[in-house]
Amino acid sequence: MKTVLITGANRSIGLETAKQLSEKGLFVYLGSRNLAKGEATVKELSEKEFQNIKAIEIDVTDPESIVKAKNTIESEQVKLDILINNAGILGVNPQTAAETSVNDIREVFDTNFFGVINVTQAFLDLLKKSDSPRISNITSGLGSLTLHTDPEWKYYHIKTAAYGPSKSALNAYTIALAYELRELPFKVNVIDPGYTATDFNGHSGPGSVESAASFIIKHTIADENGPTGQYFSNDIEDETGISPW
Template sequence: MKSAFITGANRGIGFETAKQLAALGYFVYIGSREKTKGLEAVAELKALGFSNADYIELDVTSIASIKAARQTVEGKTPQLDVLINNAGISGGFPQQPLAVPIEKVKTVFETNFFAPIQVIQEFIGLLKKSNEPRIVNVTTELSSITKHQDPSWEFYGYNPSAYGASKSALNAYTVMLAKELKDTNFKVNCVCPGFTKTAFNNYMGVRPVEQGARAIVKYATLNSDGATGKFFNEEGEMPW
């Protein structure tokens, strides 16, 4: 049975991604900072008939917690097939470039950019033991620098200089990571689930969570001729 570890998976898109992967036969590890919520997520999956799930305590902003999570997963499985960096924060809006507090920018980057790098570096050994390792970094359309220069874009009025920039940086790291791993069996991509209705945006999104998770699952389960080092949403490749 293949295995997948998803950060921030106790609710929203992360939880739905876990559910869809469990339905495909993956053993899913639910990464959650809060133990109670993580255990509740596993219990919910089991109530739906999915016994192939377990909880892993993880605070992505703590390197000690990341190391402990890796050790826990390592004690449960000889390899990891999929890593999905889903945990993230918006930092709250508005975030106009001239007014956004620098401390807010640092906090958002800590969770959205530095944390995924640390998680990847810690779990890379387990992933390398898989025959078909996959890494998905969950991003956003608001990270597209090209889109931000297009006045006809539906989100042109949004200017999230902390959140958007943190995900743009994550996109860039994804490209560089894919390049380093290009001669291996790894597939490394960043995926935008779209404006999905979850607690992350106070349920203001327009897409159901099931739809948002589908794109993530698609690129987490790519076959050997799948793309790597790309930016995708449900419709296909996105502009950087």
């Protein structure tokens, strides 16, 4: 049975991704900053007959928490097949480039960018023990520099001084990581689940969590012929789903 760790998975897209992967027969570690909340979520899922889901405490901004989670998974599973770096924060609102403080921007980067690096580097050894390791970094269309410079893009006027740049940085890091791991059986990609109605955005997005999770899974569990170092978006209206960087 393949194992997957999803950070920030006790609600919204992360939770739905955990549910769908469980239904596909994977063992899911449901990452949560608060273990009690994670365990309560797993209890509810168990009552709905979801199986093979276990809550694990992991705060992507806390190295000690990450190491503890890594040691737990290593002792229970020996390896990790899939890492989905889903945890993320929006930050203060509004987020103007002229006035948003460096501290506010740094807080967003600590979770959305440095947190992903913290987790990824900690779990690389366990992923290397898998026959088909996968790393999916959950990004946003707001991280696309190409789209942000296109006045015809439907979200052109949504500019953020912290959130978007943190995802642009994540995209760049993913390209570098995918390149470094290119000789190994890794598939390392960034995946934008699309503008989805969640607590994250006050349920303003047009997409559903079901569609978002399905899209993430589609581009995470691709076979050995699948791409690596690619940027997929659920908001791109063609069959490839490939987004411009």
